[in-house]
Amino acid sequence: MRADAKKNYSHILTVAREAVTEHGADVSMRDIARRADVGLATLLRHFPTREALYEALLCDNLDALTQKAEALERANSPDEAVVSWIRDWVAFAQSYDGVVNLMASAHNNPQSALYASCAAIHSASARLLLRAQTEGTARPDMNGDDLFALMTALGWAVDQPSFVPRSDHLVRLITSTILTNRSGA
Known part of the structure; x- marks a missing residue:
């Protein structure tokens, strides 16, 4: 250039x-x-495209998030890794208003500039979930698509001003649904 x-x-x-x-x-x-x-x-x-602009804006954030998942796999217990991952996702989702909608629409669109980043996030989520399932600490009836959908829904919710004050509570609710050894309390 x-x-x-x-x-x-x-x-x-x-x-x-x-x-x-x-x-x-x-x-x-x-x-x-x-x-x-x-x-x-x-x-x-x-x-x-707008997605190409967002890919450039978010590239560092998404790369860091994906690297964080790799670090969580090595350093944390499987259930703690899932909880940390979801908390990190929520922090990312709150970084740009509307980013979750863009990522959700790019998730199944290989033509989108955000597709590769979404695939990396999805893959990291699936690995963390599978690790927790193998350990027996996560619901066995879920897959990576389910986790990505729940994370997207949670990201959307905490992007709404009325839910921001409840974001920690919502994370606890979601993780207690995913992980078999946690309560929502």
Whole structure:
């Protein structure tokens, strides 16, 4: 990438991060281009879709989350790893308003720029769940799709202002449903 193109790319990401933080995932691409003082065509050349922009914005966060799952697999008991993973997911879900909806829609769409990141999150979730099931601490009637769906639902719920104060309680409820040796208390 040419130096000026790289500078534009970095500047657009900085402005997009600010706009998304301020207005959520529904901020228009046109508004981002205007704020970045570039033409819409320039923005779309770097990020042809909203998902491509989000993939660039979230790449570091998603990579860190996936690496966290790997660390949890090695360092924590299986049930504690699941609890920590879900808490980390909730923190991620709260990082950008509307990100869960984007990820949920990209989950089964290989054409989406977010698909690979969603697949990595799904795979990490499934591994953590399977490890807990093998240990006998998680429900045997669940699979990775079920866990991803529950995490997505929880992420959506804590993205709603009325549920933010109850996010810890909701995490406890979900984990007590998944893990056989935990209570919701």
